[in-house]
Amino acid sequence: MSVFSVVSSFFKRRLLQPVLNLLQQGMTPHKLALTVAIGTVVGIVPAFGVTTITSTAIAARLRVNIAATVLVSYLVQPLQLLLAIPFIKAGIYLFGLSELKLSFGEMSAMFRADWLEALNKLWKANLAGVSAWALLALPMGGVLYLLMLPLFKVVLPVRQEAKV
Numbered sequence: 001m002s003v004f005s006v007v008s009s010f011f012k013r014r015l016l017q018p019v020l021n022l023l024q025q026g027m028t029p030h031k032l033a034l035t036v037a038i039g040t041v042v043g044i045v046p047a048f049g050v051t052t053i054t055s056t057a058i059a060a061r062l063r064v065n066i067a068a069t070v071l072v073s074y075l076v077q078p079l080q081l082l083l084a085i086p087f088i089k090a091g092i093y094l095f096g097l098s099e100l101k102l103s104f105g106e107m108s109a110m111f112r113a114d115w116l117e118a119l120n121k122l123w124k125a126n127l128a129g130v131s132a133w134a135l136l137a138l139p140m141g142g143v144l145y146l147l148m149l150p151l152f153k154v155v156l157p158v159r160q161e162a163k164v
Helices: 003-023 029-043 051-062 066-075 077-094 104-113 115-155
Strands: none
Touching (some): 029 077, 051 066, 077 115
16 A cells, blocks of 8 residues: 555545535535634634634534534644744734744743743733734634635535425
């Protein structure tokens, strides 16, 4: 068995099949677009470890599929890693925290000098990043919803409503 077939099998089993199962659950295009938008926006929050709780709470409040929302948030977590530093830098810029430097060497020097002060500065930087994300979350979610809705209207099968 080749490496390619093992990787292909893994992605089909762990990524493609769960998404196809979601499409076959009878969700409406509106609910599925909302689920994808919520899961994506919450999945890229630059605070590690809060996506499951946050996406579960929002999905429960908006009455969309919780498992699907959490799945989408997990699928976009590589984007969370890629976007964490840009969100933090945007937050530092927005809130005027220009004294914070985020290079590895500078962070190492901060921890060697005073690790409590370093944690305090990095906590503030992360909070600024989460704030920058929060400012962009609603517009990003709205745009993503509006982009996904027509796509899901085309892709999802039309459900026959029971006539009374």
